Amino acid sequence: MKNKISTLIQKLKTFICLSFFSITFFNIQPANAEFNNLKLCKDSPAFQKRLKSSVKKLENRLTLYTPESKEAGYLQKQIEQTKARFERYGNANLLCGKEGLPRIIATGQWDRANEFVIPGIIFLYITGWIGWVGRKYLRYASTTKNSFENEIIINVPVALTIMNSGFLWPIEAWKEFASGDLLAPEDEVTKSPR
Amino acid sequence: MNDFLKYLSTAPVLMTAWLSLTTSFIFFINFIYPDALTFPVL
Numbered sequence: 001m002k003n004k005i006s007t008l009i010q011k012l013k014t015f016i017c018l019s020f021f022s023i024t025f026f027n028i029q030p031a032n033a034e035f036n037n038l039k040l041c042k043d044s045p046a047f048q049k050r051l052k053s054s055v056k057k058l059e060n061r062l063t064l065y066t067p068e069s070k071e072a073g074y075l076q077k078q079i080e081q082t083k084a085r086f087e088r089y090g091n092a093n094l095l096c097g098k099e100g101l102p103r104i105i106a107t108g109q110w111d112r113a114n115e116f117v118i119p120g121i122i123f124l125y126i127t128g129w130i131g132w133v134g135r136k137y138l139r140y141a142s143t144t145k146n147s148f149e150n151e152i153i154i155n156v157p158v159a160l161t162i163m164n165s166g167f168l169w170p171i172e173a174w175k176e177f178a179s180g181d182l183l184a185p186e187d188e189v190t191k192s193p194r
Numbered sequence: 195m196n197d198f199l200k201y202l203s204t205a206p207v208l209m210t211a212w213l214s215l216t217t218s219f220i221f222f223i224n225f226i227y228p229d230a231l232t233f234p235v236l
Contacts, residue, residue, distance in 0.1 A: 081228065081229075094231070114234070115231075118235075119232075153200060
């Protein structure tokens with residue numbers, strides 16, 4: 001009975017994994033929603049208006065100070081930065097709403113991958129790296145004599161080598177998953193009495 | 195010296211040092227490339 005359940009769970013895991021992969025890699029459907037409500041920021045009058053009003057506000061404050069003063073220099077810099085920001089958002093082909101604020105399109109379509117997909121993947125990669133090397137270090141610590149002490153007083157040279165070797169974590173994780181090392185076996189997982 | 199190194203290796207001290215480095219790095223990135231809204235594609 002127990003064996004049957006564990007093979008079932010194994011099959012289920014494989015199924016979930018495979019379906020995840022097929023959904024991600026083989027079933028890509030164009031998610032090109034039509035953004036009728038949005039306009040290219042470059043061509044959006046509201047966006048240009050925002051630029052003008054932002055600069056105007058800073059220029060109004062600028063009149064309060066003498067041109068040589070520190071404050072005037074700071075405000076001048078702010079004006080330049082504001083102009084640079086609006087120019088960059090305009091040139092980045094961002095879409096703006098009616099109110100003139102840029103929108104990030106998170107539908108996953110490739111022509112807008114730089115708005116959400118790429119930063120998202122980078123985020124997952126970096127967080128995965130952190131988690132992976134942390135796990136690796138804990139596993140290393142558990143093999144040493146003073147496992148608790150090694151968690152409180154970090155063995156820096158070992159930790160650094162582990163951190164630097166973590167950049168291939170997706171491959172390593174996959175290898176461990178395939179060899180069954182990634183997940184603890186069923187009988188090692190404690191269960192509360194029921 | 196050894197004791198001092200051990201003190202520096204304790205988790206809270208190490209974490210303070212490490213997170214200070216990380217924040218400085220992020221500050222620096224935002225200083226040279228401010229207002230990032232999208233990933234810059236060349």
